[in-house]
Amino acid sequence: MAERADQTGGGGTGEGNPGERRGPAVPLPAADAPFDAIGLARHLLRSIRSGALATLDPEDGTPFVSLVTVATDVDGTPLMLLSRLSAHTRNLLADPRASLLFSAGGKGDPLAHPRLTVTGRVTQTAEPRARTRFLARHPKAKLYADFPDFGFFALEPRAGHLNGGFAKAAVLTADELRLDLAGAEALVAGEGGAVEHMNADHLDALALYAAGTGAEPGPWRLTGLDPEGMDLLAGDRTARVLYPEPVRAMGALRKVLVTMAAEARKGAAPGA
Numbered sequence: 026m027a028e029r030a031d032q033t034g035g036g037g038t039g040e041g042n043p044g045e046r047r048g049p050a051v052p053l054p055a056a057d058a059p060f061d062a063i064g065l066a067r068h069l070l071r072s073i074r075s076g077a078l079a080t081l082d083p084e085d086g087t088p089f090v091s092l093v094t095v096a097t098d099v100d101g102t103p104l105m106l107l108s109r110l111s112a113h114t115r116n117l118l119a120d121p122r123a124s125l126l127f128s129a130g131g132k133g134d135p136l137a138h139p140r141l142t143v144t145g146r147v148t149q150t151a152e153p154r155a156r157t158r159f160l161a162r163h164p165k166a167k168l169y170a171d172f173p174d175f176g177f178f179a180l181e182p183r184a185g186h187l188n189g190g191f192a193k194a195a196v197l198t199a200d201e202l203r204l205d206l207a208g209a210e211a212l213v214a215g216e217g218g219a220v221e222h223m224n225a226d227h228l229d230a231l232a233l234y235a236a237g238t239g240a241e242p243g244p245w246r247l248t249g250l251d252p253e254g255m256d257l258l259a260g261d262r263t264a265r266v267l268y269p270e271p272v273r274a275m276g277a278l279r280k281v282l283v284t285m286a287a288e289a290r291k292g293a294a295p296g297a
Contacts, residue, residue: 052186052194055201062195066187066202069127069141070101071256072265074162077126078105080112080147083119095125096162099213099251101203103143103180104150104159106166110174117178121146125180139190143202145183149176157217161248162258209252209273216250219278223247230282231257233289240264250278 055062078093091113096104103125107114117123128140155177160167169175185197206213223231224246235245235257243259250256254267268285272278 052196055187055195055197058193058195060189060193060195062187062189062193063197063201065139065189065193066141066185066195066197067101067204067253068265069129069139069187070103070143070202071097071254072263073127073129074261074263076103076128078113079124079126080116081120081122082116089113089116093125094163094166095127096159097249097256098152098155098158098179099204099216099249100206101251102182104155105147105178105180106159106163106170106175107178108172108174109176114178117147121148123147123180137190139193140188142186143180143182144185145181145199147178147180150179151177152179154213154216155179158249161220162256204252206252211275212250212252212273212278215275219250219275220247223282227282227286230286230289233286234266235259235264237285237289237292238264238266 053062055066074094074096075092076095077090079088079090081087082089089112091111093105093107093113098104107117109115109118122144123146124142124144126140126142128135129138131138156170159177160170182199182202184199185202187193187195187197189195228244228246231245231247232243234255235243240257240259240262243257245257245259245264248256248258252271252273254265257264257266268281270281272281
């Protein structure tokens with residue numbers, strides 16, 4: 026696997042002597058992994074809409090795992106809409122330590138597909154953007170989002186553990202999981218308007234962007250954008266579209282989107 030097996034008593038990571046006992050395998054740091062661990066982890070964060078939330082029972086510390094729906098903030102911070110009547114919320118209010126498992130799933134062996142565990146601390150947030158982005162990702166949640174027992178919560182990442190499938194494993198820092206938004210303040214502020222404009226006037230372009238990722242036909246809608254890419258939704262299906270290069274200003278974003286749409290139309294033209 027893409028892991029490092031330390032030698033017991035040897036202090037090294039080489040082959041060691043024949044017959045020498047090996048210690049447990051240790052996942053590589055993402056920067057040292059022989060695959061794009063950071064890119065894959067960020068893709069899983071952005072594209073998976075539900076996960077297994079692990080919290081701690083305040084009575085005796087027993088781990089408690091439940092299924093929750095998930096969205097992300099602009100920087101990739103996981104967002105959840107939780108009821109205070111739920112056991113996991115009561116656990117978090119007593120002890121905010123938690124982890125979230127994002128699993129891509131698919132046909133065949135479940136362990137052959139990528140999954141990411143993010144650990145950190147969960148706190149309630151009143152940031153309006155958290156509500157907007159979550160409900161864009163989960164439109165049906167509008168039916169109960171304003172119930173008095175519900176609130177929006179964010180998992181502040183501490184670390185990530187990625188298993189990208191066979192022979193792919195890595196650990197990530199919080200900074201590798203999330204985007205640095207320094208210099209992108211105008212883009213973040215203008216996100217809502219850009220999303221509304223794209224959904225109102227450029228559904229054809231969104232369909233082209235989704236097709237470029239290999240996604241099936243929609244109708245696709247834009248749920249959010251950030252300096253690295255866009256998040257699309259069609260029913261229960263998601264698509265993550267990356268820009269050719271990161272953008273941090275609205276003017277640069279407009280140019281990139283126009284160029285991407287033109288190139289996609291050219292590629293889709295007969296004889297292209």
